[in-house]
Amino acid sequence: MGIFKCLQPYVQRCFNEYSLVLLSLSLGLVCSLASYAEPIENFRWSIDGSARINNNIASDNTSRIFALGLDTHKVFTSKSGDIGYMVGQLYFTKLSNQTPFPWMFDDKDDSTLVVREAHVNYTAGPAGMPNIRLGHFTLPFGLENNLDTNGRLLDYNHGKNLGAKVDWGIGLNDVLDTFQYSVSYTLGGKDEPKSINGSYAVTGRVGSLSYHDFVFGVSLYHAEMDGVKRKRVAIDWQYYWHTWGLLGEAALGKDTKQQQWRNEQYYLLEVNKRSVDEQLKLYTQYIVTNRSGDKKNNQLVNIGLSYQFNGQLELSMSSRKQLITPESGKKQHLVRAQLRYRF
Amino acid sequence: MKSLIIIVLLLVVAPDVSAIAYCSLRDPVAQIKQLFPQKTNQLSIVKDIDESTRSRVKQALPNNDLHFSELGKHTLYVAMNNQDVLGYVHVRSEQSKWGLVEIVWALDKNLVIKDFAFQRCRSPKKALLDSRDFKQAFIGKNYQSLKKLLSSNGITANALLLDKAKQAPELANVVLRCALKTLLITELLWWRELNQLE
Numbered sequence: 001m002g003i004f005k006c007l008q009p010y011v012q013r014c015f016n017e018y019s020l021v022l023l024s025l026s027l028g029l030v031c032s033l034a035s036y037a038e039p040i041e042n043f044r045w046s047i048d049g050s051a052r053i054n055n056n057i058a059s060d061n062t063s064r065i066f067a068l069g070l071d072t073h074k075v076f077t078s079k080s081g082d083i084g085y086m087v088g089q090l091y092f093t094k095l096s097n098q099t100p101f102p103w104m105f106d107d108k109d110d111s112t113l114v115v116r117e118a119h120v121n122y123t124a125g126p127a128g129m130p131n132i133r134l135g136h137f138t139l140p141f142g143l144e145n146n147l148d149t150n151g152r153l154l155d156y157n158h159g160k161n162l163g164a165k166v167d168w169g170i171g172l173n174d175v176l177d178t179f180q181y182s183v184s185y186t187l188g189g190k191d192e193p194k195s196i197n198g199s200y201a202v203t204g205r206v207g208s209l210s211y212h213d214f215v216f217g218v219s220l221y222h223a224e225m226d227g228v229k230r231k232r233v234a235i236d237w238q239y240y241w242h243t244w245g246l247l248g249e250a251a252l253g254k255d256t257k258q259q260q261w262r263n264e265q266y267y268l269l270e271v272n273k274r275s276v277d278e279q280l281k282l283y284t285q286y287i288v289t290n291r292s293g294d295k296k297n298n299q300l301v302n303i304g305l306s307y308q309f310n311g312q313l314e315l316s317m318s319s320r321k322q323l324i325t326p327e328s329g330k331k332q333h334l335v336r337a338q339l340r341y342r343f
Numbered sequence: 344m345k346s347l348i349i350i351v352l353l354l355v356v357a358p359d360v361s362a363i364a365y366c367s368l369r370d371p372v373a374q375i376k377q378l379f380p381q382k383t384n385q386l387s388i389v390k391d392i393d394e395s396t397r398s399r400v401k402q403a404l405p406n407n408d409l410h411f412s413e414l415g416k417h418t419l420y421v422a423m424n425n426q427d428v429l430g431y432v433h434v435r436s437e438q439s440k441w442g443l444v445e446i447v448w449a450l451d452k453n454l455v456i457k458d459f460a461f462q463r464c465r466s467p468k469k470a471l472l473d474s475r476d477f478k479q480a481f482i483g484k485n486y487q488s489l490k491k492l493l494s495s496n497g498i499t500a501n502a503l504l505l506d507k508a509k510q511a512p513e514l515a516n517v518v519l520r521c522a523l524k525t526l527l528i529t530e531l532l533w534w535r536e537l538n539q540l541e
């Protein structure tokens with residue numbers, strides 16, 4: 001703990017406004033130094049809009065979430081090759097009758113600008129040295145590290161399990177001949193590039209190469225965020241056969257969500273199936289959470305589908321149902337649908 | 344009504360973009376290293392594959408089409424040893440009965456196939472075509488010489504290649520179509536940038 005907290009001032013220094021401005025200018029300058037007659041642009045951008053409707057059957061509540069944002073990706077190059085890349089995602093997000101509402105909103109009908117990912121990854125270090133990531137990025141843990149769920153109904157419980165899905169900080173990553181890894185030290189401020197009341201998060205995952213038919217990874221997490229301390233160790237795996245996928249994640253750990261340390265186990269198993277043209281994707285998830293001191297564990301089944309009409313338009317639906325009646329008395333049953341359009 | 348008109352207009356005029364968020368993009372770092380072991384670094388060149396490219400592919404390779412995920416911005420990687428160009432790496436997907444098959448193609452500076460590796464292939468017969476014997480049918484060939492391996496229907500391989508494919512004829516057809524589209528699209532879209540590198 002002591003060693004992690006003493007890193008805070010150094011990482012914090014990376015995120016003062018002057019550093020970010022200097023970083024942007026440096027990358028812009030390097031980019032303009034490309035040695036070719038026509039500079040290589042290497043820039044992707046798209047407008048990403050979505051409308052989501054949530055019907056919480058247990059609490060008889062219907063809510064909506066609208067998001068409209070800019071998704072960008074830029075590769076920086078010099079005459080001797082790539083220097084790194086940048087991802088920037090800024091979304092205007094509006095809630096309508098959303099209860100409970102996510103922590104970055106003030107009420108159930110609030111709207112705000114949300115920074116999803118905003119980071120640079122420096123990839124031009126000497127041979128054998130890792131890439132260096134700086135900014136707001138997804139914590140490298142579990143299935144989410146390889147399977148991005150940003151803006152989708154599909155979810156691997158990343159935020160719930162770790163207390164945050166994305167955070168500001170610095171990370172090291174690389175893909176080697178037989179394995180890949182990503183480790184990070186982040187400030188625990190979630191949407192703010194600063195440590196709040198001593199918050200921090202140390203996260204890491206090492207795994208086999210992500211494009212294989214069988215992928216296996218081990219993750220670690222050690223954090224203090226929102227006044228809650230968390231420790232997690234997890235294994236995750238993916239196995240693909242024909243158009244089927246069998247995915248799993250098992251995490252063990254403890255946290256101080258209820259003042260004192262309590263053990264928690266979390267298991268996720270997913271079976272998915274794609275059509276041969278990959279327009280239709282179906283999945284079902286079985287999720288178990290077991291906390292020491294609770295009389296019953298929490299079991300959920302999540303069934304979903306997505307249909308990609310073309311490169312722009314996607315419709316997705318999911319139904320998430322609690323299997324065991326909780327102590328509060330009502331089983332959760334959430335039905336959601338989302339239309340997403342990228343242009 | 345006004346909103347509906349705007350949505351319909353967007354649907355009609357929208358350019359081809361990636362269906363997935365850009366934070367999920369991953370460079371085929373391990374495969375580039377495998378195909379070009381002397382590589383010290385790589386240079387990315389991103390270009391837009393649009394409906395006009397799609398039409399040209401359909402024209403050059405009748406009965407063929409590009410999957411919607413093949414439209415939008417795509418990257419050609421230049422494998423480099425310091426400032427020397429070793430060759431090019433281009434990843435393309437081809438639809439199959441096992442879903443999309445993604446193949447990483449290594450090309451030399453004359454757009455001749457040097458080697459290839461499967462990035463994603465969920466066919467149980469992948470190992471049959473991952474052999475040196477089958478790969479030799481592609482290595483050293485450019486677009487014109489590879490096109491001679493295509494049968495008259497334009498989508499399946501001829502008997503010469505199928506003989507090398509043993510019990511995996513369908514996957515061999517997929518690999519051949521993917522190779523032809525890769526060479527064609529590389530030449531159509533990236534020729535200007537690649538000429539500047541020399």
